[in-house]
Amino acid sequence: MQKEYILSKNQKIIFDLIDKSAEPMKAYAILFNVQKKGIKAPLQVYRALDKLVEIGKIHKIESRNAFIACQNSSCQISKATAFSICESCEKVSEINNSKLSKYLSNFEDDSGMRYSKYNLEFFGLCKKCKSK
Ligand SMILES: [Zn+2]
Numbered sequence: 339m340q341k342e343y344i345l346s347k348n349q350k351i352i353f354d355l356i357d358k359s360a361e362p363m364k365a366y367a368i369l370f371n372v373q374k375k376g377i378k379a380p381l382q383v384y385r386a387l388d389k390l391v392e393i394g395k396i397h398k399i400e401s402r403n404a405f406i407a408c409q410n411s412s413c414q415i416s417k418a419t420a421f422s423i424c425e426s427c428e429k430v431s432e433i434n435n436s437k438l439s440k441y442l443s444n445f446e447d448d449s450g451m452r453y454s455k456y457n458l459e460f461f462g463l464c465k466k467c468k469s470k
């Protein structure tokens with residue numbers, strides 16, 4: 339079992355903000371919001387974001403350049419993540435599918451290379467948008 343990482347005050351403020359947000363947050367929006375709470379320096383925010391990503395509390399959605407809180411409580415690393423993104427309403431969900439993660443951890447390409455890290459994004463229409 340991995341030891342629970344104790345968040346610093348800044349990390350906790352930033353994590354709570356992202357956790358409460360209904361959608362992925364961009365860095366400038368995070369910066370704007372935490373400034374009211376006394377974290378003024380962008381560097382402090384970026385440092386906290388890096389650490390939160392590293393320990394798997396939040397993940398970065400590369401295509402949106404935004405951050406989302408981990409939706410999978412057993413996700414303690416940020417090396418292997420998969421997300422589904424709705425192209426209509428921009429809803430982002432973390433995919434927690436043991437079949438997929440098992441397949442990917444055993445996946446080998448034609449050259450025999452295996453992969454220990456991935457950050458996948460799947461695009462489509464969510465249930466709600468599909469039924470519109
Ligand atoms: Zn996660």
Ligand SMILES: [Zn+2]
Pocket residue numbers: 424425426427428429463464465466467468
């Ligand atoms: Zn949608």
